[in-house]
Amino acid sequence: MSAATYPFAENTYTLYSYAGCPFAQRTLRALEVAKVPHEVVEIDLANKPSWYHLVNPQLKVPALRTPSGDILIESLVTSEYVAEEFPDSQLLPSSSVERAQLRLFVEIFSSQIIPNIYGTLRAATAEEQEKKKQALLQGIREVSRELERQWERSSGKGGPLWYGDRFSLAEVDTVSFVNQLVGPEHYRGFKVPDTDEFKAFHRWFNEASKRPEYKKFSQDSQTIINNVQKFVA
Ligand SMILES: N[C@@H](CCC(=O)N[C@@H](CS)C(=O)NCC(=O)O)C(=O)O
Structure with missing residues (x-):
């Protein structure tokens, strides 16, 4: 991997996460309820990979990469994105x-x-x-x-x-x-x-x-x- 790239899953969602992070758990649960296929890249917060600034310049988890390559950060933003993108999940109501x-x-x-x-x-x-x-x-x-x-x-x-x-x-x-x-x-x-x-x-x-x-x-x-x-x- 060159210095200007970072790992992600092709044609699906990639969630950069840390299992112990309650903010990241918001995005994990949103993806789970909405049954969205995705791959998780676990980030060691005590020893962050050198490429992580390319995903999130704030160096925090969660960050969600869409299949088209957009990267979304902030847990409330990512969970709401999942709710809006997958309305059948009924994570959010229509009213x-x-x-x-x-x-x-x-x-x-x-x-x-x-x-x-x-x-x-x-x-x-x-x-x-x-x-x-x-x-x-x-x-x-x-x-x-x-x-x-x-x-x-x-x-x-x-x-x-x-x-x-x-x-x-x-x-x-x-x-x-x-x-x-x-x-x-x-x-x-x-x-x-x-x-x-x-x-x-x-x-x-x-x-x-x-x-x-x-x-x-x-x-x-x-x-x-x-x-x-x-x-x-
Ligand atoms: N406001 C952010 C907060 C996320 C956050 O604070 N994540 C922590 C882990 S729980 C983090 O990545 N901290 C960076 C670090 O420990 O260096 C969100 O809602 O996504």
Whole structure:
């Protein structure tokens, strides 16, 4: 391979990924639900191949190469691309209002839960850790409320997933980070209480985590504990 090229699969999708990355798991799950043939190139993040900047100048995973050679980056962008390119997957609904409601759910989850998972681990003092744990819990509370609202809409079908029985982009874009809660649990004693305000969250994840789309890419607790150790202050 010359210096100006990089490995990719001919005539199919190529996903540059890392199995332990919850962002990459979004794209892996989107491709799985939509049954899109693809090949995975596993990137060793601790020792990135010299050609990887040709795929993603930001040097992050995931990156998705289409069969025609376009390279898409950013996990929310790639999962939404898969949903739009393969509408039969029903990852996204056809109604624009329902799509907007799903995007709001993913936005609340992404802005209020994800940074606080890692913030909880990075926080050095007991006071800062407590602050981040409360912020994380508040994010989960908001997500739980959003689920309750959705289940009252006709498209929510009363749960237990965002669209009733269907594993959609709402789950694809979020469940890998619920898996990551093992980190704050292990290192910071974080726990989502079994109280009414978190009931919808527990019901939703309890169902999502039984699905093959979840299990295929989920990580066992010890692997996550080892992976997130680098964030722990
Ligand atoms: N905003 C990006 C975040 C992706 C990201 O942070 N990926 C991590 C792995 S989980 C990465 O590639 N980090 C580069 C590194 O570790 O050097 C996305 O959603 O795709």
